[in-house]
Amino acid sequence: MNAHSTSDSSEAYIALGANLGDREDTLMEALRRLDEFPDITVLHCSNIYETEPVGYVDQPLFLNMAVRVRTSLNPYGLLHVMQQIEKELGRVRHIRWGPRTVDLDLIWMEGQKEDTEELILPHPRMEERMFVLAPLKDIVPADESSGLRTVVMAAVERLDGKEGLQLWKTCSWRSVSAPSGN
Numbered sequence: 001m002n003a004h005s006t007s008d009s010s011e012a013y014i015a016l017g018a019n020l021g022d023r024e025d026t027l028m029e030a031l032r033r034l035d036e037f038p039d040i041t042v043l044h045c046s047n048i049y050e051t052e053p054v055g056y057v058d059q060p061l062f063l064n065m066a067v068r069v070r071t072s073l074n075p076y077g078l079l080h081v082m083q084q085i086e087k088e089l090g091r092v093r094h095i096r097w098g099p100r101t102v103d104l105d106l107i108w109m110e111g112q113k114e115d116t117e118e119l120i121l122p123h124p125r126m127e128e129r130m131f132v133l134a135p136l137k138d139i140v141p142a143d144e145s146s147g148l149r150t151v152v153m154a155a156v157e158r159l160d161g162k163e164g165l166q167l168w169k170t171c172s173w174r175s176v177s178a179p180s181g182n
């Protein structure tokens, strides 16, 4: 066990976006790196959506998706792994909400609330973003016990049709570390 891991494991939801380079390839590589990390198993991945940029609009279309993972890392440990993957895959921060090879946002973690400079959980803008909600809707189980399903369904109903997005592809990625594959 390292400084960031616990003896228990919990489920977490990560949203991914990419709008530079080979977007699909980069997303799949980010999934592979998450899943290969010893304390993280990717359990389920959403469809991939092509979405119009939100916030800073003068930039290419995004591909967005989300994954459900099981991890023994605490939220900060998981965030650091995600940031390392962003860095390895060439993300450079220039413009707030601007173009990026890949972005990984920690959206929700079972039983965890954080409000520090480094990490806010649940993600503070998740309920405003169809590019986060549509993928989450694909993968949050109906019986999810920490309340995420209710939050997602209510927000989708509020926002429906307000953000341009279309189905790009079903996700063909398969976990190498999940016990029964994915």
Ligand SMILES: Nc1ncnc2c1ncn2[C@@H]1O[C@H](COP(=O)(O)OP(=O)(O)OP(=O)(O)O)[C@@H](O)[C@H]1O
Binding pocket: 079, 093, 096, 097, 098, 103, 104, 105, 106, 107, 117, 118, 119, 120, 121, 122, 123, 124, 125
């Ligand atoms: N739940 C979270 N997931 C990811 N980063 C977070 C979260 N809460 C706070 N942060 C902090 O936000 C900072 C900026 O993150 P990032 O550059 O990915 O923002 P962004 O993707 O451009 O915009 P947004 O935060 O609106 O998605 C990071 O340094 C990180 O420490």
Ligand SMILES: Nc1nc2c(c(=O)[nH]1)N=C(CO)CN2
Binding pocket: 016, 017, 018, 051, 052, 053, 054, 055, 056, 062, 064, 097, 098, 103, 131
């Ligand atoms: N469509 C879309 N727009 C965005 C995205 C994104 O992933 N998809 N990410 C942003 C910053 O997190 C800002 N705007």
